[in-house]
Amino acid sequence: MPGQTLVAAALAARGRANIPFAVLACFISNPLTEPFIRITQHKFGLWLRDSLGVPMPKLGEVDVPFGGATVHLDVSAFILGFLTCGVLLALAAYPLVHLFSAILPDHLPIKPPMLRRRRSRERPEKKSSS
Numbered sequence: 001m002p003g004q005t006l007v008a009a010a011l012a013a014r015g016r017a018n019i020p021f022a023v024l025a026c027f028i029s030n031p032l033t034e035p036f037i038r039i040t041q042h043k044f045g046l047w048l049r050d051s052l053g054v055p056m057p058k059l060g061e062v063d064v065p066f067g068g069a070t071v072h073l074d075v076s077a078f079i080l081g082f083l084t085c086g087v088l089l090a091l092a093a094y095p096l097v098h099l100f101s102a103i104l105p106d107h108l109p110i111k112p113p114m115l116r117r118r119r120s121r122e123r124p125e126k127k128s129s130s
Contacts (some may be wrong), residue, residue, distance in 0.1 A: 038082075042073055045081025056080050 005026045012022035027033075048054045059075040 041081035045077035
């Protein structure tokens with residue numbers, strides 16, 4: 001998506017999330033790294049299917065132009081690879097976010113903003129006497 005960095009920053013600001021983390025996450029899947037990520041997912045899917053014997057239906061094969069060469073991709077291995085990568089990375093991201101929020105509490109809060117607002121309303125405000 002063109003301008004995904006701006007959209008991520010705007011949504012992070014609206015949701016009171018960490019804007020630098022949201023912008024940095026956009027560079028993981030930028031057009032320069034995307035082909036390498038796709039090829040790695042395909043190879044990972046092939047490895048899962050061949051080495052571990054994960055059963056997959058035959059969904060077809062595709063020839064994809066890559067630079068000056070053509071890469072032969074098995075669609076079922078690619079789907080297996082990216083689904084497995086997605087699940088594994090999601091499981092790894094959850095504890096990492098909590099680790100970062102424990103190390104950097106001001107930058108990535110553990111408590112959602114809604115809870116902080118409720119607690120600040122419950123505290124009695126000090127009245128200044130003049």
